[in-house]
Amino acid sequence: MTRAVVTGIGVIAPSGIGADQHWKSILAGELNVRRISAFDPTRYATTIAGQVDGFEVTDRVDPRLVVQTDRWTWMSLAATQMALDDAVYNPADHNPYATSVSLAAGSGGNEFGQREMTGLYTRGPRAVGAYQSIAWFYAASTGQSSIRHATKGPASVLVTEGAGGLDSLGHARRVVRRGTTAVIAGGTEAPLSPYALTCLGTSGRLTTSADPRAGYKPFDKQANGYAPGEGGAVLLVEDFRTAVERGSPQIYGEIVGYAATHDAFDANAPAPDATHMARAMSLAIADAGLKADDVDLIVADGAGVAQLDALEASALRMVFGDRISAVPVTAPQGFVGRLNAGGSALSVATALLAIRDGVAPAVGNLDQPDPAYGLDLVRVPRELDLDVVLINARGFGGFNSSMVLRNIAAADLEGIAKEGLP
Structure with a gap:
């Protein structure tokens, strides 16, 4: 049976931009959860989150796309390019049908949507831009990545909340087995707007601790809920034979x-x-x-x-x-x-x-x-x-x-x- 391997990794996370920064931070045991800075969280039960520092979108995403898309899509586009660069894989060098996009989403374009809806409520329908209809949508990152790299392989979005990243990669393996030799998979999130935080809070699972050290503590006796966060990872999944034959610089592992x-x-x-x-x-x-x-x-x-x-x-x-x-x-x-x-x-x-x-x-x-x-x-x-x-x-x-x-x-x-x- 066709074997699916990971040849490229792109990371944009609170722990760093790029796989190397992320890995170094994780091994150093750095806590990258802090008070929310994107807005004043004082009125909310949860005030801490994992936030990405140093992400300059205009350095990584075409300015024309920046105005059309939400922060979670910016991160997906940037992480996708990192994964492709890491794998030394340019979709344009291959048949368009040889590359697919399968990304996960859990909350969509919250920040963009909140801005547009605020305009609607305060200034009326003319304040809402045409891009509202696509920027918030769960499939926005999949679609924009596919357009950006002119891929014509099967495109999909997996929406299963926290399980979505694994489901995306599981689906990528299925797509590779069906004959598409490369799949861009994984996912990012940007749920740190007031509206998104309110929605997450309804689960009753978020920490109410204002101290990051006392917040998200997996398997700890003092566990009291999790801190939300933004970012994620995009990976390039390839057919094993194709990856070796094209000279992929590394194969991280097999799914x-x-x-x-x-x-x-x-x-x-x-x-x-x-x-x-x-x-x-x-x-x-x-x-x-x-x-x-x-x-x-x-x-x-x-x-x-x-x-x-x-x-x-x-x-x-x-x-x-x-x-x-x-x-x-x-x-x-x-x-x-x-x-x-x-x-x-x-x-x-x-x-x-x-x-x-x-x-x-x-x-x-x-x-x-x-x-x-x-x-x-x-x-x-x-x-x-x-x-x-x-x-x-x-x-x-x-x-x-x-x-x-x-x-x-x-x-x-x-x-x-x-x-x-x-």
Whole structure:
């Protein structure tokens, strides 16, 4: 069967712009959650978030697009170009149908939409621009990226809240298997406008702590909700043979397993057990042709909500049994905030960098691990021989997704060079 590998990574996140900055910050344990500066958050229950510093949009996006699109699309366009540059892949050098775009979205163009709706309410219909109809839409980043790079492969947007990044990459693997040799996948978010923060707050899952150190704390005894954040990651997924034959400068890893389930319980509350989350993990591992014993590291969803963390720990025990106490578990998103769809895409980027360097990053902002979970939580970066990594993500409303990444062995590359892909 066709193998799907990641050859390019583009990151725009609170931890840095570019994969190298992000990785350096995560390994250093830098907390990049702070008081919201985009507007005065005083009147809101949640006042802290992960925010991207130093992102100069006019340096990275055509000014004509800047006025037509929202901040989340600016980030997607910029991260896409980073991923393409990293992979040394220019869609214009290939058949237009050889490249596809499959991005995730969780909240759409909030900032643009709020500005236009404010104009409508205060100055009337003539104050609303024509671009309002497309800038807020969930598919805006997918569409603009496809137009920007003149791609004609299958285009799609995955909308499953926090699980979206994994679902986008899972779909990318499916598209590659169907014959499109390269897919731009992942996602970004920019939910830090008053309207977006209000919507997120209705979940009851956001931290109300004004102190970032006391805020988003995955698997901590003091977990009290998560801090929202902006940014994410875009990755280039390619057919393994094509990537090698065209001389891709690196292959970060292979997407060997993926599965998604749904709680089918309640739109606003998680199922009281972790059955469907455990099922997503088991299906992903089986899809990879592996067993739970083969997993070297787990990048957890790490919601930072006591109830949700307990459910994820329960799901992990279902899948791994007694061995779970010996499998390293991390959730570095505690350092940057929960970035909705962009967060799970960023988790994949982080996992691939961990595989590359043989280092498991620490759980973000963890001070007092809850022993009741029975997990081997990574407290400081840990050197490990990482061959197989499992990544979990959940979306509000009952979405569960799991993905298995595997290191590409030198023998695989040599086999292609000498004999061709099996």
